[in-house]
Each structure stands twice: as structure tokens, then as C-alpha cells.
Amino acid sequence: MSSIEIKDLDLAFGAVKVLEKLNIDVPEGEFLVLLGPSGCGKSTLLNCIAGLLDVTGGQIFIDGKNVTWEEPKDRGIGMVFQSYALYPQMTVRGNLAFGLKNAGLPKAEIEKRIARAAEILQIEPLLDRKPAALSGGQRQRVAIGRALVRDVDVFLFDEPLSNLDAKLRSELRVEIKRLHQQLKNTMVYVTHDQIEALTLADRIAVMRGGIVQQLDDPTTIYNKPTNLFVAGFIGSPAMSFLDGKIEEKDGQKIFIANGIDVAMDGYDGYVPNADGRDMILGVRPEHVGLHEDPSTGIQGVVDIDEPMGSDSLIWITVGNQRLSVRTAAGLGFKPGQPVGITFDITKASLFDKDGGQRL
Amino acid sequence: MSSIEIKDLDLAFGAVKVLEKLNIDVPEGEFLVLLGPSGCGKSTLLNCIAGLLDVTGGQIFIDGKNVTWEEPKDRGIGMVFQSYALYPQMTVRGNLAFGLKNAGLPKAEIEKRIARAAEILQIEPLLDRKPAALSGGQRQRVAIGRALVRDVDVFLFDEPLSNLDAKLRSELRVEIKRLHQQLKNTMVYVTHDQIEALTLADRIAVMRGGIVQQLDDPTTIYNKPTNLFVAGFIGSPAMSFLDGKIEEKDGQKIFIANGIDVAMDGYDGYVPNADGRDMILGVRPEHVGLHEDPSTGIQGVVDIDEPMGSDSLIWITVGNQRLSVRTAAGLGFKPGQPVGITFDITKASLFDKDGGQRL
Amino acid sequence: MSNSEARNVANPSTLSATVAGADILPSAEPRGPKPRRRFSRRNIFIYGTLLLVSIYYLLPLYVMVVTSLKGMPEIRLGNIFSPPMEVTFQPWVKAWSEACTGLNCDGLSRGFWNSVQILVPSVILSIAIASVNGYALANWKFKGAETFFTILIFGAFIPYQVMLYPIVILLREMGLYGSLWGLVLVHMVFGMPINTLLFRNYFTSVPEELFKAARVDGAGFWGIYFKIMLPMSLPIFVVAIIIQVTGIWNDFLFGVVYTKPENYPMTVQLNNIVNSVQGVKEYNVNMAATILTGLVPLIVYFISGKLFVRGIAAGAVKG
Amino acid sequence: TDLEVTHWWTSGGEAAAVAEFASAFDATGNKWVDGAIAGGGSTARPIMISRITGGDPMGATQFNHGRQAEELVEAGLMRDLTDLAESEGWADAVAAPSLLESCTLDGKIYCVPVNIHSWQWLWLSNKAFEDAGLDVPTTWDEFVAAAPALRDAGKIPLAMGGQAWQRGGAFNVLMTAIGGKELVMKVYDEKDAEVAAGPEIAKVFQAAADAREMSQGSNVQDWNQATNMVIQDEAGGQIMGDWAQGEFQVAGEVAGEDYTCLPGLGVNEIISTDGDAFYFPVMDDEEQSAAQEELASVMFNAGTQVAFNLKKGSLPIRKDVDLNAANDCMKKGLAILDQGNTVTSVNQLVSPDTNTQIEGLMTEFFSDMNMTAEDAQARFADIIANAD
Amino acid sequence: MSQTSRPFQLFRNINAKIASIPMILTASVVFLGGTIWTIVYSFTNSKLLPRREFVGFDQYERLWSTNRWIVSIENLLIYGILSLIFSLIIGFLLAALLDQKIRFEDTFRTILLYPFALSFIVTGLVWQWILNPDLGVQSIVRGLGWESFTFDPLYNADIVIYGILIAGLWQGTGLVMCLMLAGLRGIDEDIWKAARVDGIPMWKTYLFIVIPMMRPVFITTLVIIASGIVRLYDLVVAQTGGGPGIASEVPAKYVYDFMFQAQNLGQGFAASTMMLLSVAIIIIPWAYLEFGGKKRG
Numbered sequence A, B: 001m002s003s004i005e006i007k008d009l010d011l012a013f014g015a016v017k018v019l020e021k022l023n024i025d026v027p028e029g030e031f032l033v034l035l036g037p038s039g040c041g042k043s044t045l046l047n048c049i050a051g052l053l054d055v056t057g058g059q060i061f062i063d064g065k066n067v068t069w070e071e072p073k074d075r076g077i078g079m080v081f082q083s084y085a086l087y088p089q090m091t092v093r094g095n096l097a098f099g100l101k102n103a104g105l106p107k108a109e110i111e112k113r114i115a116r117a118a119e120i121l122q123i124e125p126l127l128d129r130k131p132a133a134l135s136g137g138q139r140q141r142v143a144i145g146r147a148l149v150r151d152v153d154v155f156l157f158d159e160p161l162s163n164l165d166a167k168l169r170s171e172l173r174v175e176i177k178r179l180h181q182q183l184k185n186t187m188v189y190v191t192h193d194q195i196e197a198l199t200l201a202d203r204i205a206v207m208r209g210g211i212v213q214q215l216d217d218p219t220t221i222y223n224k225p226t227n228l229f230v231a232g233f234i235g236s237p238a239m240s241f242l243d244g245k246i247e248e249k250d251g252q253k254i255f256i257a258n259g260i261d262v263a264m265d266g267y268d269g270y271v272p273n274a275d276g277r278d279m280i281l282g283v284r285p286e287h288v289g290l291h292e293d294p295s296t297g298i299q300g301v302v303d304i305d306e307p308m309g310s311d312s313l314i315w316i317t318v319g320n321q322r323l324s325v326r327t328a329a330g331l332g333f334k335p336g337q338p339v340g341i342t343f344d345i346t347k348a349s350l351f352d353k354d355g356g357q358r359l
Numbered sequence C: 001m002s003n004s005e006a007r008n009v010a011n012p013s014t015l016s017a018t019v020a021g022a023d024i025l026p027s028a029e030p031r032g033p034k035p036r037r038r039f040s041r042r043n044i045f046i047y048g049t050l051l052l053v054s055i056y057y058l059l060p061l062y063v064m065v066v067t068s069l070k071g072m073p074e075i076r077l078g079n080i081f082s083p084p085m086e087v088t089f090q091p092w093v094k095a096w097s098e099a100c101t102g103l104n105c106d107g108l109s110r111g112f113w114n115s116v117q118i119l120v121p122s123v124i125l126s127i128a129i130a131s132v133n134g135y136a137l138a139n140w141k142f143k144g145a146e147t148f149f150t151i152l153i154f155g156a157f158i159p160y161q162v163m164l165y166p167i168v169i170l171l172r173e174m175g176l177y178g179s180l181w182g183l184v185l186v187h188m189v190f191g192m193p194i195n196t197l198l199f200r201n202y203f204t205s206v207p208e209e210l211f212k213a214a215r216v217d218g219a220g221f222w223g224i225y226f227k228i229m230l231p232m233s234l235p236i237f238v239v240a241i242i243i244q245v246t247g248i249w250n251d252f253l254f255g256v257v258y259t260k261p262e263n264y265p266m267t268v269q270l271n272n273i274v275n276s277v278q279g280v281k282e283y284n285v286n287m288a289a290t291i292l293t294g295l296v297p298l299i300v301y302f303i304s305g306k307l308f309v310r311g312i313a314a315g316a317v318k319g
Numbered sequence D: 001t002d003l004e005v006t007h008w009w010t011s012g013g014e015a016a017a018v019a020e021f022a023s024a025f026d027a028t029g030n031k032w033v034d035g036a037i038a039g040g041g042s043t044a045r046p047i048m049i050s051r052i053t054g055g056d057p058m059g060a061t062q063f064n065h066g067r068q069a070e071e072l073v074e075a076g077l078m079r080d081l082t083d084l085a086e087s088e089g090w091a092d093a094v095a096a097p098s099l100l101e102s103c104t105l106d107g108k109i110y111c112v113p114v115n116i117h118s119w120q121w122l123w124l125s126n127k128a129f130e131d132a133g134l135d136v137p138t139t140w141d142e143f144v145a146a147a148p149a150l151r152d153a154g155k156i157p158l159a160m161g162g163q164a165w166q167r168g169g170a171f172n173v174l175m176t177a178i179g180g181k182e183l184v185m186k187v188y189d190e191k192d193a194e195v196a197a198g199p200e201i202a203k204v205f206q207a208a209a210d211a212r213e214m215s216q217g218s219n220v221q222d223w224n225q226a227t228n229m230v231i232q233d234e235a236g237g238q239i240m241g242d243w244a245q246g247e248f249q250v251a252g253e254v255a256g257e258d259y260t261c262l263p264g265l266g267v268n269e270i271i272s273t274d275g276d277a278f279y280f281p282v283m284d285d286e287e288q289s290a291a292q293e294e295l296a297s298v299m300f301n302a303g304t305q306v307a308f309n310l311k312k313g314s315l316p317i318r319k320d321v322d323l324n325a326a327n328d329c330m331k332k333g334l335a336i337l338d339q340g341n342t343v344t345s346v347n348q349l350v351s352p353d354t355n356t357q358i359e360g361l362m363t364e365f366f367s368d369m370n371m372t373a374e375d376a377q378a379r380f381a382d383i384i385a386n387a388d
Numbered sequence E: 001m002s003q004t005s006r007p008f009q010l011f012r013n014i015n016a017k018i019a020s021i022p023m024i025l026t027a028s029v030v031f032l033g034g035t036i037w038t039i040v041y042s043f044t045n046s047k048l049l050p051r052r053e054f055v056g057f058d059q060y061e062r063l064w065s066t067n068r069w070i071v072s073i074e075n076l077l078i079y080g081i082l083s084l085i086f087s088l089i090i091g092f093l094l095a096a097l098l099d100q101k102i103r104f105e106d107t108f109r110t111i112l113l114y115p116f117a118l119s120f121i122v123t124g125l126v127w128q129w130i131l132n133p134d135l136g137v138q139s140i141v142r143g144l145g146w147e148s149f150t151f152d153p154l155y156n157a158d159i160v161i162y163g164i165l166i167a168g169l170w171q172g173t174g175l176v177m178c179l180m181l182a183g184l185r186g187i188d189e190d191i192w193k194a195a196r197v198d199g200i201p202m203w204k205t206y207l208f209i210v211i212p213m214m215r216p217v218f219i220t221t222l223v224i225i226a227s228g229i230v231r232l233y234d235l236v237v238a239q240t241g242g243g244p245g246i247a248s249e250v251p252a253k254y255v256y257d258f259m260f261q262a263q264n265l266g267q268g269f270a271a272s273t274m275m276l277l278s279v280a281i282i283i284i285p286w287a288y289l290e291f292g293g294k295k296r297g
């Protein structure tokens, strides 16, 4: 059974249509990540699910119940916000208890739930502090706790980690993942950080301009992005794009650009005929081979070497185009040095420039 | 000749000493990154260099000139701020020109400099827009442009990218790097994002509580962190730390923890004798080998699999300790699955738990 | 640089430069904090200006206090700025408890409690209503709300005198004319525009997510207002209280038009004292009465000065 | 029964006079609740009107004689006192018929006149003229002639407050004194704009211009501050109604010795029958209504009239009272009254609207030395043409 | 049964609507109703009591041919414009001075703000006194030996409005200063730093960078000052009573005097209507810009 079912959802602010005819099904226990650039409507969608925005059209079902017009509190959801949104004048305990008191739960039950949530999130020592006396990570944990105590089936997260620094972000990311494995409830998680999306999600919905571009599991999204937008948005360091055309030579289909020609044999998808259409070849930095000998493969020139600790990202100029290559750290490529590059075409993606669809 | 020389710098806000006896030399043309957690005094140091804060003690030289008491505009520096700090009611051109006009430069010269900066930063089409009509990345570029037109030898950046989203951040990072390669002037760059630090820096100064913990090139900092703080702060995914002790067995020094024992042969550093001191062994995720066969090496249990697109981060529980391993993507480790792990001890770091120094 | 080179370069101009530098700084090298003169031109300008302005601002208060402490003969002779030669508190006593209007010779004291009686419910009610309005406008926008708000702001510009008559009719129709509650209602109405504006701006600056979180937690309109918003709006409440206390305490027109003599506020007494000329104007009594009347808002100010700026920052600036 | 009475009598003499009413009323077993509002009629009247139209009227309220309360009466908001007046024979007792007439609308009596105030007085400080080495003048013209000498002696010849009613009043006094009764009636009763534009009024304006000249330098607002200048011998004289008498009295000055009064400015001894009256708004409460009648009766009572008017410095409205205690000036007034040299007050002749316009014009005229008498007269004629 | 169809709109946020009833009533009945009532009766010849005898535009013709009204309008314009300019300038300058991280900031701020706590009646009284040539500044200066010194703004018809302005500014600039100070405190620190690095002098930074950034504060301040200006009444009455002559008359006083003194409600209402009209001309475009044009997020 679907835990969340969104049917033909429309949402407009006045004349501005933010979401249009949106359909998503989230099976029970799934961790769905909504990913997309700023302003694409992720928060809006989440707020619709939570009942914090009145939809303009369409329906929303949670656990099979039509909740389109229910109050947020009656939808069986818990929500965690980017800015934590803790009630500043209440202690952590008060924050956790607030919703339960509103629901009229007996005292003992409230205590029990708080204790459980505090244990899971390891915030027992903080229960009597006020939010102002907590660090960012602790605050976010309390915010999660506030959703946790509500004992609901669906958790909604709106960029919960984006106010934290990189280090804390990766720590809490793991905790959220563990929480999901432990609780096994449905989670919808909004982010614009693709690392978060890839690490956390069972499935990712990549959005743009209020429209879901691709809804799939992380591996598929990473390896077979449906279009240029998804391809460029997912992956860090980002995929390199090369402009060119398909030509045929000796019965082989070859991708030809200024100074580059790549045989498309083994490409995982459809390679069109040489019809002169503009094409774009996308290759991820880790699927490019880099050789000190410029005569191996295609010749290029090192532009920049970005060491990233465990490995390095080398930017290469080939013809008039640029691409990045991921190598082990410390190989010592210097700017200006000529190199040879090879592509792992089985993992590349070929896009129609006009429309941007993957072929 | 040193471009920036900081001698015994003290800075206190009232009774709170933020910087104490700080010494840093920045050679000409170097890209120095100040890295550290929030509140460690990075911005304070930068403001001292810029002359925006009056130092409490010590001296600052820029290009060999003692500028301790100079006004910011006379120090030959340009500065870029986290919040862009663009003048909102002026066009981009106005923003770039304002400082120059005040310096009384002739019109033609101003035009020339703006044209050059705009070309370098590719903001020519934006020159007549107001900041409000720019995207975050464009704004930041303009902010850099404002420093650029000043035609100075030293650039100071205060977390210039931290208001941008991940994607833009990595793009602009490359641009700044390229800018440095092109201009070859001295840059001091504040960040708390270690990826930025690693990719950009010639040298990194890792700070904590107003004190420089380690000042070295990125590779050394990454591979041989002087202490636990630096080790934990640098690297994403972060280094795993294992608590244990050194014991001797058959003349071999072995690191022993609950369920783990690792021969320290080949460790790049000093391994103390078995004197019962508490030790911490730090291993980076990419220096751990993971084997499906639990009998290879030390046995552990998979906790979480975090796919990150190109590769995966697998969290393993060994005894009562946890560590992370970086593997290729899609190897399909399942939570709960027993695995074997091996360490590349030549690239590990051994710390004295008491004091945290690397040995 | 070698020594010989240095000597070569040491032409007269650099020499004189070093000498001049040595005059100021024996140690030559700038080190440590930049020396700042206590009496720099900048400081003299800033403090000088502020001092002058302060004198201008304090002058009337000084005149009031000094005059209120003089006897009438001294006032007639001396000038208004000279300090009293003989300090007397008689004017204060008279202003508070003896000054006559018509047949009543009990000074301001009569009006004081009336003013308090008017002030307390008016301030509480008007702020309560305005804060709820601001909250509803900021967080629960409904259709037409902005229109009403615009009319409300328009109301801020309507001279009270213009509304005097319509309100007489309204109060008459409501049967509240002449009662204390009628007056409270009038104060509520006329305090509403500016306070609603302040509260609306303040609540708009409260992160929307907080409000959303509370809704998910099942708190309703009032629950969020009382448990979430109220506890975090002290600064703006201080501002509203100050504005209302000042306005209501200083009100004369409504107090006299919409109530009966037994409820007349202190300002009516003040007006009577000041305008009832018995032969010569008793300036000292007038001044004492004036200060006494202004005392309540002044005290409120002095107590809450800092919060006022903070609240203004939150309520007026963002919006 | 407690009865609230509102009025604007707050100066020294006025307050003492009101106290007489209050004690007389209290003696009947009721209680006078004083609702004094300082600042004159212009401050108090809006409050009174609001109270009455707001449906929460006071027990009794002061208005000037004349048309100020006309509409309130028409709207049925005022108590009809005809029965009381008939049973007490007010019509026979009243000093001048016009007094009761101004309280009458459609043959019914709605107010109690309590005093006769006449505007047409010139108050002179004997000492001031002495200081300037002059004799005390006996007519307006002499006074005007003495002005330069007063100036030289450092005195302000004519004290005049800044309020509009004082200026309008002074003008009307000049008109009565210089132009005479006929002229006043032509202009204000018949509202003859031609006369208003004519040569006789031009003379009045000329006199007003003289007065303007003489009043330069009197920087006071309130009438009694101006009176005080005369009392203090800083000013030569003041055109003011007989209520100024009260101030002289409070200051302990003696008529004829310390100050001199010239009714009709010593030119034309006519006085107007202005005055104050009390109205009684209709009230629901029986007891209050009864108390209202009692108060009306007390106010008209001969004894109260004497006590009140002595303090107030005005003339009683009854002819059957004995005013032995009256001083010099008051006696002059009574004598004129006896001769019937009275003129209806301007307040009764024109509406408050017109009155305000005239006052406005005079305020402008008296403070603006650049406004010529001709200009002012032209505007005056305009106002009269549109008067109602 | 859960609701599947859209519920009746009126009942959504019902509590918010109930809670807004006082506001809705105030806005519609008192302000809007009162205004309409006033406008309707401005076409009648009501005297002491409102009467529905319509006379067309008679009252307006008379209004605009009345010298006093013209003077009132002129005075309000002079006072309004000068008071706006000066209170903004002085308020801003004072705020800028207080913002220099000075000592005793609290003290100075309190001194500048306290007049705001006093009523206009009190303000008017004190200043009337200080400006009185026989008692105040003029007599002091003359007492010091400068016999020919004249400073009698309240008694000189040509400059009386400036005398009122002095008192008005004394009372009002404190609040403006506070608003400006709050605005200055809201400016990003980095802007100041950027300007310093660019070598822009302080005054230029204020003039070209900071002031344009404080637009919202200026708007709020403008609303507050402007509403005070339109309602200017008490101060004039307390200080000059409109004198000398009619030299310091203002519209609000005209309205009041005609309604209650001259007992010509129709005329008073006509004057009111003119005032309301001019306010509406300012407010409506402003409201449109504030709420109509852009939607807040």
C-alpha cells in the first residue's frame, strides 16, 4: 500500500503556478528525497503534503486516507524544518511535549514517548535546556525528536541539514539514515544537496520548475539521468558535457567534436544515426582515464588540478571544450601539461542537444 | 619576499582574547586558506589583515611595509565578503567603479579596469543590472570583481562561497582557482569547508580557538595531520578513530583495541613502546580494505551503506567501535552483513589520546 | 640592503623624513594598537554635537523644573532660565492637591486615579486586540485582510477631530456613550492602526517555519498565539505599551468628550489648571502640574529605553 | 439628588460666582456636581454638545444667550421650562424682555437667563495715565489721542487678548459706540450688506484700525491676562465686557479710584443684553428632572441673583432686586438699563457661523498691520451679505 | 468520513477571521463608515446637528473661498514639508552620531527621546513660554545687553509657523532618531567593511550606500511623521491658538472650529473631506505598492 499518494496536484500562488499536475506515489517505508535547485517547488510540495498550504487542485492521500483538506495535525505526519523551528521559550522537553499536550495525551504517555525519542537521538542530557543553549547539531536533533514523539508513519524533512556545517552535516546524515533503518517509516526529505540525496534515498525525485524530471533510485539517477538537467545536477564533481555530433565511420557510430572522436560502441542506450543533429556527450569525471602520455587516446591539456584529499579533480582542455577527470591524489599533474584521455563509453550518457533527453 | 607577514599578533575584544601571539608568513603569490570551525577567529584574523579591526598587539606587514596602523584602503588589499556586501542601489558597474572614483582615478582608467575585471569574471552582460537582479553566483562574482578592480597584490576572501548552494559552490571554486592561476597574486581565503580548503590552497592554516594548529600544504595536512583535531576536521568522509593501546608481540608493535589488532609495521611516524598509554588510531575511509569474506583481516559488521554516486561509504561496526570504508559504488553490502577489513597502515595516523598529538 | 647602499640612498629628503617620523614615534615601527587621541577631532565633533543637542533637548525640561520650584515673585522678576534663589515646593503641592477649577480645588490628584482607571484597561485591551490583529495579518492571511489593513493605515491619518462626531453617534447607538468602556473603546480604535502595523511587521519577521511547526504540532490559532508568539514578542509589546501609555495618558480630547466629569482624566485637570487664569498665570503651578502629568509616561520611558529601540528595530524596520 | 452642571466659568471671579449658585442649590437638599471646563466656550461647547447629542446629557449646562443652542432645542433635546416660568412669573420679573425672548422658541421657554453681560465697556487704568502725565480720558477719542503719550511712557495703550472672540467683540463694541443702535440693527438684524459697505461702517473700521495701532505689543492670549495688564498699570485700557469687573474686584481695586469704566466707550451709552443662560437637557430620570426644575428655580431666585451677579460683576436679570452693594460701574450699567438704552446682542442676531466668520476677520485684521480698513470692510460686507 | 471535497471557503481559518472582527469592524465601520458619513454630510448645510438637506458643492465653494482655509493649507504644507525634511535629516544625523560606538549612548538616546513622552499640550506650553519675547529667549538675550535682539516667532505672523516647527521637531525627532538608529543597526556589517576597504569616506558611505539601503525604515518613519503632520492640532492650540491672527491656523483646527465653534457641521465636514481626500491620495498608491504590486514570500 502506498503511504503517500499524490494525485494531479496543482498549486498556484495567485497567478504563479508553482506545481502542476504532479503525481507521486510513496510506498510504505520508503525514503524519498526531493532534490532540485532553489525555487523549484520542493518546499511547496512538502508543505502541501503537510497541509500547511491549501492545494489549488488535486488530491493527497496518506495511508490511503484522503487528507486533502485535513488539518496538518490530523494527517499523521511529523515535520522537521531547515531552521529547526524550535520554540525558543520552551525547554527541549517542552518542545517535545508541546504537540502531545495539544493532542491531549496523558502525562505518563507523554513522558514515555519523550524518553524513547530522547534515547534514540541521545539527547537525554539536554532535555532541560532551552534551544538557545544548544549547538546547531543538537538543535536539529531536537527538531527531529519533535517529529519522532508524534509517533506518526510519515516524516517530512525540509532541508534539515542545510544550516549545519559540512562536518556536522555528514554526521547527522548518517544518523538520519540509521533512524530510518531503525524506525522503517516513510520519509520524504527535501534537499538541494545531491550528496545527501544519493546517500539517503531509496528513491530520488529530481525536480525543476515544479515538475518532476526523474523519479528513480539513486543508482539509476546517477548512471542513467533522463536528461541534461538531471545529469548536470547529480554528481559532484559534476559530469562534463561535450558538444558534438554523431557520425558514422566504417559502420561504427562515432561521437565527433572539435578534436575529439569517441567510438560509441558499448553505449548503454540508443545511438542515433548520423543525422547531423547536435548532440551532447556526458561523462562523469571518474569514467575518464588520464594518461601521462599524450598520445594515448585523445590529447588534452591540464588546466587546473583540484586536490580533494583522497583524490584529485583534474580539469582538462580538449579542443575548445573542458572536462574534468577524477584521479588518485598526488599524481602531480601540472597546469599546461599535455595529457591523453580515454572514455569509458559504457558509463557515458548521450543527450539530444535539442530537448536534452538522454538517448 | 613575504607578501604578508604577521608578527606576534594579539587581538582581544575587551577581556576576551580571540587571537594570541599569532605568526604567519605568506609568500608572494601564495594561496593561503584559513580553515577552522565557526568562531575560531578566522574572520577576526582576516579583518586584522585588512585593517578593519585595530590590533591589540603585534605587527602586520604587507609587501614589506608595516601597515599595522594603515587605513584599509592604503594597505593594497581587496576583500570579498560572505554576504557579498554589494551596494544594492548601484548597478554592477557602479559597484565596481565606486571605490575607484573615490580614489580619484581618471575615468578612462576606471573604464579600463572595469572592462578587464568584467572580462576575467565574465560579467560583461551584467554590468548595468542592479545586484537584486543577479543570482547568488553572479553576485559573488561581482563582489570578487570589486576587489579585482582595485588592482592590488593581496586578496582577502571571507567565506565567499558559503551562501551558495553546493553546485554553484563547486563551480565558483574552480573559477577562483583559475583566477589565482591567472593573476598570481597573494590570496588569503577563509572557509570552514575543508573541500574548499583542500582544492584551493597552496597552504592551509588550520585554526582552532585563535591558535594555528597546523600550517602546511594540503597533502601534508591530509596525510599527516599534526593532531586529532586536524585529522578529524580534514577529510570528507571523515577519518575514523579507533581507541586502543600499543602492545608488543614477537617484537612487533601492535595496536590493540576491543576485537581489533593491527600491526604497526610500516607506519610513517614514531610508534611508542607498549607503555599502556591510551592511543587512537586514525584511518581514512579510502585506506581501509573491505572484503566480503569475513575471515580476511579483522571481522566487522556492515552498519550502513551510504551510496555517494561515484562511490559508496560503508559504515562498519568492529567490536564496540565504528569506522567507515570507502568503496566503489554498487557493491551491494547490506546492513548486518559480516565483512572482513584490512588497514593500509602506511597511511594511517597514530595519536596520543592524552594531548592528541600525532606520533 | 647593505649598509653602504643605505648610506648612498640617504639623501637629504629621506633624512628629513626620518627625523620628522622620529619626532612622533621614537620606536619608529608601528606596533600594537593604533594610537588614538582621546580628544581627536572626530571625538570632539561627535561629543560636542551631542552635548549641544542634549542641551537643546533638555532646556525645556530644565525650564519646567526650575520654574516649578520658584515662587511667583521670583518668576516675575527673574528670567526663566535662572535657577531658583529660593526653592519652594508649594507649586507642586498646589498643582497636585489645591489648584482650583470651578468649584473643585483638589488639583491634579482628582484626575490621577481616573487616568489610571482609563489607562489600564485601554492599554491592555488595545494592545491585546492590535497584537491579535497583527498576528492574524502576518500568519493567517485571509482574503481581504490586506484591504482592511490598508483602511486601518488610512485611519492613522484621520485627524481625531474629524471623527469626533461620527463616534459620538456610534457610541450613542451602542449605548456606551459617557461610560468608561466607551472611552476605552475609542482608545482601542485609534490606537489600532499604528500598533497593528508594528505587530504585523514584527510577526512577519518571526520565522514562518516556527509557525508551521506549531501547526503540525496541532496548535490552533489561539494556541500558537498564546504559547508560541506571545512569549517571544516582549520587545514589540514594550514599544506598543510605550506608545499607548503615552498616547492615552496624554489624551485630552477623548477623555473630555466621551466621559463624564467623574471620570475625567488628569489632562482635563491639567487643562483646567493651565487655562484657568486667576489674575496672573501661575507659571510655577502650571509647570509643576505639567511635569506631574507627564511623569507616568516619562517613567515608563526611562525604565524601558533599551527595549524600545530593540522593539522598534523589530517592528518598524522590517516590513 | 446629584445634578451635574457644566460651564466654563473658571477664572477667579467667575468661580466665586458659580459657588453662589452651588451653595444655593445645595441648600435645597440637592447636590451641585461641578463640571467646569476651562478654556472658554470654544473648548467647552463641543464637549457639551457631544454629551447632549451622545445621549448622556448633564443636568444643566451653560450657553451664551443667543442661537448657540437653537438646534438642540429644535431637536427636542432640551427641557421645556414654560410651566415653571409661568408659575413663577418670570416674564414679569425679568429686567428686559429680550432676555427671556432669547430663551424662547415657538412660544416655549427653554432656558434660564442668569445674568446680563454687556460688552460695551472701556476699562482704564488711572495710574497708567498718571504715569504718563495725562488726565484719565472720558471718551474713546480722548483715549486715542492719549495713545502716543502712553507709548512714550512705556505703556501699551490698549490691552487686547489674542483670542478671536475678544477681537470680534471689540469690533462690535466700536460699532455700537460709534455707529449707534440703528446701525447695529441694520447690519446684524437686517443683514444689509450695503450699509455694511457704507461710510458709517467705514468709520467704525477706521476706529478699529486705531485700536489695532494702539494694541501693538500686547502679547497675551486670555482676556483676563489683558485685564491684568490694566490692573498692573502696564496698559492704558481695555475694551472688554463687564465681566472684567470681577477681575478688578478680585485684585482689590476700587472703581473710580484705581480704575475707570466708560460704558459705550464714553461715546454712546448703550449696552447690549448679552448674557449667560442655563439649559436643561431632557433626562429620563424623574428625580433628576425634578432637580433640574429646582435648579432653574434657584437660579432665577432673586436672592441668588444678587449674590451671583455681585461676584460675577454682571447685572441681574431681575428688575425687582436691590443692588445696594453694587459698585460704581455696576450702578452705571443699571442706570443705562433702566433707561432702556439697550441693544440686542449680536449673538442673538446672527448665527454662530456668521459670528465666527466675523471673529475670524477681526482676528486677521487686528494682527495684520498690512490689512487696510477698506479691505477688511469689503470682506465684512461680504460676510453680512451671506449671513444667516 | 474524511472530507474529499473542498470545504466552504468562509470557514477556513475561521478563528483568524473571528479574531479579526474587531479590526474589520474598526476599519469598516469607524474609519470607512465615518469617512463616508463625513463625506455625505459635507454636501448638506448641517449646522449644529447633522441634517440631510443637501446643498451640492456649496460648502466646498465656500471652503475654497475662505482665506482662513487657504492659510491653513499653506501652513500645513510649510509645516509638513519642513517637518518631514528636518525630522528626517536631524533624526538621521543624530542616529548616525549615536551609531559611532560612543559612550553614554543610552543616556544620549534617552535625552533625545524623552520629549516624545510628553503631550503636545505640554510641549506647546513650554515652548510658548520659551519663545515668549517677554519671558524667554529674547528677554534673556536682551538682558545680556543686546538690546535690539528680536526673537519672537510666536508673535510674528510671518514666521509663527516656524516657531511651531521648533516645538514640533523638539518633540518628534527623538522617535525618528530611534527608528533610524534601529535601521542603521540593521545594516549588514560587511557593507561598512567593504566601503572602508574601498576607501569610501564615511559621509559618502552614509549618503550613497546606507541611506538607500534604509528604504523600509524611511517608509515607516514617513508614515509615522506624516500621520502626525496631518493631525497637527494640539500643538498649535497650545502654542498660539492659531494666532497671531490666523497666521498659524491649520486644517484640523479649521475643521474643529467650524464643527463646534461656528456650529457649521457642513463646512467642517467639507474641510474634513478635503483632508481625507489628500490623505487617500497619498495612502492608496502606497498601499498598492506595499501590498498590491509584490507578494511577500
Ligand SMILES: Nc1ncnc2c1ncn2[C@@H]1O[C@H](COP(=O)(O)OP(=O)(O)OP(=O)(O)O)[C@@H](O)[C@H]1O
Pocket: A013, A016, A018, A036, A037, A038, A039, A040, A041, A042, A043, A044, A045, A192, E295, E296, E297
Ligand atoms: N507565499 C508565496 N507566494 C508566492 N510565491 C511563492 C510563495 N512561496 C513560494 N513561492 C514561489 O514558489 C516557488 C517555489 O518555492 P519553494 O519554496 O517551494 O522552493 P524550494 O524548492 O523549496 O526552494 P529552496 O531550495 O530555496 O527552499 C518559488 O519560485 C517561490 O518564489
Ligand SMILES: Nc1ncnc2c1ncn2[C@@H]1O[C@H](COP(=O)(O)OP(=O)(O)OP(=O)(O)O)[C@@H](O)[C@H]1O
Pocket: B013, B016, B018, B036, B037, B038, B039, B040, B041, B042, B043, B044, B045, B192
Ligand atoms: N565584535 C566582537 N566582540 C566580541 N567578541 C567577538 C566580536 N567579533 C567576534 N567575536 C568573537 O571572536 C571569536 C572569533 O570570531 P570570528 O568571527 O573571527 O570567528 P570565525 O572563525 O570567523 O567564525 P565563522 O566561521 O562563524 O565566521 C568568536 O568567539 C566571537 O564570538
Ligand SMILES: [Mg+2]
Pocket: A042, A043, A044
Ligand atoms: Mg525550500
Ligand SMILES: [Mg+2]
Pocket: B042, B043, B044, B158, B159
Ligand atoms: Mg567568519
